[in-house]
Amino acid sequence: MAQPILVVGSVALDDIRTPFGAVRESFGGSAAFFALAAQCFAPVRMVAVVGTDLDSQYLETLRQRGIDTSGVEVAPGRTFRWGGAYGFDLNTRETLFTQLNVFEGFHPKVPTAFRDSPFVFLGNIHPDLQAEVLQQVEKPRFVALDTMNLWIENARDALLAVLQSVHLLIVNDAEARQLAGEANLVRAGRRLLALGPHTVVIKKGEHGALMVREDGMFASPALPLEEVRDPTGAGDAFAGGLLGHLAASPEPLGLALRHAIACGTVMASFAVQGFGMQGLLAARPEDIEPRLRSLRLLTQFGPADSLHEMGRK
Amino acid sequence: MAQPILVVGSVALDDIRTPFGAVRESFGGSAAFFALAAQCFAPVRMVAVVGTDLDSQYLETLRQRGIDTSGVEVAPGRTFRWGGAYGFDLNTRETLFTQLNVFEGFHPKVPTAFRDSPFVFLGNIHPDLQAEVLQQVEKPRFVALDTMNLWIENARDALLAVLQSVHLLIVNDAEARQLAGEANLVRAGRRLLALGPHTVVIKKGEHGALMVREDGMFASPALPLEEVRDPTGAGDAFAGGLLGHLAASPEPLGLALRHAIACGTVMASFAVQGFGMQGLLAARPEDIEPRLRSLRLLTQFGPADSLHEMGRK
Numbered sequence: 001m002a003q004p005i006l007v008v009g010s011v012a013l014d015d016i017r018t019p020f021g022a023v024r025e026s027f028g029g030s031a032a033f034f035a036l037a038a039q040c041f042a043p044v045r046m047v048a049v050v051g052t053d054l055d056s057q058y059l060e061t062l063r064q065r066g067i068d069t070s071g072v073e074v075a076p077g078r079t080f081r082w083g084g085a086y087g088f089d090l091n092t093r094e095t096l097f098t099q100l101n102v103f104e105g106f107h108p109k110v111p112t113a114f115r116d117s118p119f120v121f122l123g124n125i126h127p128d129l130q131a132e133v134l135q136q137v138e139k140p141r142f143v144a145l146d147t148m149n150l151w152i153e154n155a156r157d158a159l160l161a162v163l164q165s166v167h168l169l170i171v172n173d174a175e176a177r178q179l180a181g182e183a184n185l186v187r188a189g190r191r192l193l194a195l196g197p198h199t200v201v202i203k204k205g206e207h208g209a210l211m212v213r214e215d216g217m218f219a220s221p222a223l224p225l226e227e228v229r230d231p232t233g234a235g236d237a238f239a240g241g242l243l244g245h246l247a248a249s250p251e252p253l254g255l256a257l258r259h260a261i262a263c264g265t266v267m268a269s270f271a272v273q274g275f276g277m278q279g280l281l282a283a284r285p286e287d288i289e290p291r292l293r294s295l296r297l298l299t300q301f302g303p304a305d306s307l308h309e310m311g312r313k
Numbered sequence: 314m315a316q317p318i319l320v321v322g323s324v325a326l327d328d329i330r331t332p333f334g335a336v337r338e339s340f341g342g343s344a345a346f347f348a349l350a351a352q353c354f355a356p357v358r359m360v361a362v363v364g365t366d367l368d369s370q371y372l373e374t375l376r377q378r379g380i381d382t383s384g385v386e387v388a389p390g391r392t393f394r395w396g397g398a399y400g401f402d403l404n405t406r407e408t409l410f411t412q413l414n415v416f417e418g419f420h421p422k423v424p425t426a427f428r429d430s431p432f433v434f435l436g437n438i439h440p441d442l443q444a445e446v447l448q449q450v451e452k453p454r455f456v457a458l459d460t461m462n463l464w465i466e467n468a469r470d471a472l473l474a475v476l477q478s479v480h481l482l483i484v485n486d487a488e489a490r491q492l493a494g495e496a497n498l499v500r501a502g503r504r505l506l507a508l509g510p511h512t513v514v515i516k517k518g519e520h521g522a523l524m525v526r527e528d529g530m531f532a533s534p535a536l537p538l539e540e541v542r543d544p545t546g547a548g549d550a551f552a553g554g555l556l557g558h559l560a561a562s563p564e565p566l567g568l569a570l571r572h573a574i575a576c577g578t579v580m581a582s583f584a585v586q587g588f589g590m591q592g593l594l595a596a597r598p599e600d601i602e603p604r605l606r607s608l609r610l611l612t613q614f615g616p617a618d619s620l621h622e623m624g625r626k
Contacts, residue, residue, distance in 0.1 A: 019496070089496045183332070183402045185519070186537045206498070207520035210537060219534035219611045224499045224523060251615075259615030298532045299612035302564075302572030 002042035002248035003141075007034050008108050008133045009123020009236070011048045011058075011072065014276060015083035015097075018090060020229045026276030027058045029080065030123035030146065033233035035067045036280045037240025037267035038121070040288060042247035045114045047071035047133065051079035051102045061281070071111045075102040090231050090272075091205060110136035119247045121239060122166070124148050127158040134165055142253060144168040144243055145197075146235070152179050163196040167253075170239050172203045185210065186217070199257060201242070203235050209261055218258045223269040223295055230275045234268040237280055241267030266291040315355035315561035316454075320347045321421050321446045322436020322549070324361045324371075324385065327589060328396035328410075331403060333542045339589030340371045342393065343436035343459065346546035348380045349593045350553025350580035351434070353601060355560035358427045360384035360446065364392035364415045374594070384424045388415040403544050403585075404518060423449035432560045434552060435479070437461050440471040447478055455566060457481040457556055458510075459548070465492050476509040480566075483552050485516045498523060499530070514555070514574060516548050522574055531571045536582040536608055543588045547581040550593055554580030579604040 009031030015024050031048045038044045045068045050059070052074060059069050080103045083096035108129055118141040122130040130145060145166045151159050152175060159179075163169065169192055173185060179195075180188035185202060189212030192200045202210045206228075208221040242264035249256040269291060270283035322344030328337050344361045351357045358381045363372070365387060372382050393416045396409035421442055431454040435443040443458060458479045464472050465488060472492075476482065482505055486498060492508075493501035498515060502525030505513045515523045519541075521534040555577035562569040582604060583596035 089490065177402065184539060184541060186539045190539075204520060207517060208532075208534065210534070212537075217537050217611060218614070219521075219537065220614070221521065221523070221532035221534060221612075224525075224530050224532065226497060226499045226503075228497060256615070258613070262614045296614065298530060299534075300571070301531070301533070301575045301609065302569070 003118045004043040004045055005038050005119040005121060005243050005247050006045045006047065006110070006114050006117035006133075006137065006140075007031050007038065007121045007123060008047040008130070009034060009121070009125060010080050010103065011050045011054070012080045012082050013054070014232060015081070016230055016232050016276060017085040018230050018275075019086070019088050021275060023275045025081075027061075028082070028233055028276050030125075030233075030236045032062065032277065033236035033271065033280065034121055034123055034240040034243075035062060036065065036277065037237040037271070038244035038247075039065050039067050040267070040283075040285055041241070041244025041263065042119070044068065045071060045117060047108050047110055047114065049073045049075050049080075049102050049106045051075060051077045054079045068114075071109070071114055073106075073109065075106070077102045084232065086231065090228055093231070108133050108136075118142065119243055120144070121243050122146065122162070123236065123239075127151050127155050127162045131158065131162045134162065142167050142243075142246060144170055144239065146170045146239060147175065147179075149175060149178060160195060166197050168199045168201065169195075169197040170201045170203065170235075170242070172205070172235065176200070176202045186212065189217075201261060203238060205231065205234070209238070209265065211257065211261055213257075215254070218261060220261050220265050220295070221298060222265060223291060223298070225269060225273065228272045229279070231272050232276060233280070234271045237271035238264035238268040241265070262292055262295050263288070265295060316431045317356040317358055318351050318432040318434060318556050318560050319358045319360065319423070319427050319430035319446075319450065319453075320344050320351065320434045320436060321360040321443070322347060322434070322438060323393050323416065324363045324367070325393045325395050326367070327545060328394070329543055329545050329588060330398040331543050331588075332399070332401050334588060336588045338394075340374075341395070341546055341589050343438075343546075343549045345375065345590065346549035346584065346593065347434055347436055347553040348375060349378065349590065350550040350584070351557035351560075352378050352380050353580070353596075353598055354554070354557025354576065355432070357381065358384060358430060360421045360423055360427065362386045362388050362393075362415050362419045364388060364390045367392045381427075384422070384427055386419075386422065388419070390415045397545065399544065403541055406544070421446050421449075431455065432556055433457070434556050435459065435475070436549065436552075440464050440468050440475045444471065444475040447475065455480050455556075455559060457483055457552065459483045459552060460488065460492075462488060462491060473508060479510050481512045481514065482508075482510040483514045483516065483548075483555070485518070485548065489513070489515045499525065502530075512570060516551060518544065518547070522551070522578065524570065524574055526570075528567070531574060533574050533578050533608070534611060535578060536604060536611070538582060538586065541585045542592070544585050545589060546593070547584045550584035551577035551581040554578070575605055575608050576601070578608060
């Protein structure tokens with residue numbers, strides 16, 4: 001029986017430009033991408049803030065998928081807005097603008113019914129707000145946290161404080177290097193372990209992900225795709241698949257983590273195939289298992305007989 | 314019984330600067346790095362040119378390892394020289410100078426005893442010279458080719474011509490995108506297949522490698538290492554391990570390729586751990602199998618029982 005996951009993060013209207021097109025005011029935000037991916041595996045409870053300008057159909061879309069949006073506050077003012085443009089190979093992104101809007105005075109309120117959530121994902125918001133959420137949750141079994149260069153630079157102490165209560169840190173390679181002050185990614189990962197989390201997962205975009213733990217490492221390539229339209233939200237979809245699998249798995253966390261990262265990789269592969277939320281919305285639950293199989297086969301190598309065995313399965 | 318591999322490429326004296334140190338006039342070059350890696354698996358026959366200034370101990374080092382250097386011509390003048398500097402995360406490299414020297418008037422002469430070589434590696438030299446080598450070899454079973462942005466820009470027709478006779482193209486991700494005129498790596502790989510080779514292997518440095526074939530793809534992460542000192546020669550060591558395994562394997566090529574890429578990944582991991590040739594020279598044959606096992610475990614994921622099985626082996 002899958003356990004519920006509490007997510008806190010942004011709900012946003014995104015302006016996105018990639019070499020393959022552009023969208024304006026596209027429904028997005030870390031909490032929304034995470035929730036859509038995680039709900040394929042486990043019940044999701046969402047804490048966020050939106051403005052009065054947000055088209056009610058957006059939250060309705062999440063509710064229709066079974067996501068509990070009763071922790072989404074509607075505040076007077078405009079919804080958080082973000083604009084970004086991607087380079088020709090989608091590996092570089094320029095932030096064009098960030099309008100905090102209703103996020104500016106936001107303090108997350110975790111509804112009473114959400115406080116027993118055993119799994120918590122602290123999406124990329126100010127570390128003080130991430131800490132406020134944790135204070136409202138009763139002894140969660142597993143807490144994962146995402147962050148970004150802005151907080152590493154401007155709210156480092158607050159970030160280090162909240163990391164003490166976190167089991168899994170999910171960051172990209174540049175953030176890992178910056179937070180650890182170490183260019184070598186393996187050593188950076190090990191240094192981050194010393195900050196509190198027992199597991200660090202470093203996202204590398206089209207190059208996949210690397211997990212670093214005291215007891216070993218795990219590396220997953222991204223699924224090679226011929227059609228990649230928009231990487232926005234891929235990192236949150238990755239986290240959603242990862243925590244979703246953990247919350248649904250009967251295995252001990254340590255054993256389930258590798259499979260969980262594979263699930264994250266699969267959800268990210270759906271996310272990048274459409275603009276904004278379209279890729280995730282188009283993915284059906286029955287599409288997950290075939291991609292997991294593709295991912296497993298993708299990295300499998302000799303001896304030849306074991307490959308034949310893989311092929312038979 | 315391992316079959317012999319003919320390699321043509323550069324022998325060089327390299328000036329290298331990385332964040333971890335600098336060396337001057339370090340023995341290197343594509344043919345030398347390739348040969349040292351490949352000879353761990355199969356007999357290697359080398360065709361190259363050096364100047365009269367090259368310390369004789371360098372070629373002696375190769376001979377002591379069993380590499381047949383009878384195709385290395387000593388020409389009047391100075392040995393090829395290259396200088397490069399790497400950025401803080403070793404992912405960017407600036408070429409400081411290239412002195413062709415004896416390479417300028419070089420035309421490879423394949424000794425009669427080398428002409429029956431079933432495996433051929435055309436290291437990164439002008440595609441006209443790569444073609445001259447192929448003309449001197451009798452029906453090789455497997456030809457692999459490496460190239461670079463310089464030839465893609467300045468000798469594109471010659472490169473396209475020699476690619477017709479090549480089975481495996483090995484390039485890095487930037488070269489793949491440039492040669493294919495396509496930013497998406499999977500589509501770039503497929504376009505390169507249309508140029509002649511039945512297999513394309515795209516090297517991504519610390520992010521591993523991606524193989525693209527008509528019948529499927531294979532992805533390998535690089536081995537995560539805490540000590541990476543100098544990436545110079547890693548791509549040629551990768552190619553050496555790859556062709557070395559193919560030449561030594563009793564399996565049909567199509568089945569051996571994944572394992573071969575893993576062997577290339579392992580040899581590259583040795584190469585980057587020391588400056589210039591030091592990493593490869595320090596690696597012992599008995600070090601290869603443990604790294605292959607680490608690489609296999611690195612990407613393995615659930616269900617948990619199969620992981621336990623992996624651990625028992």
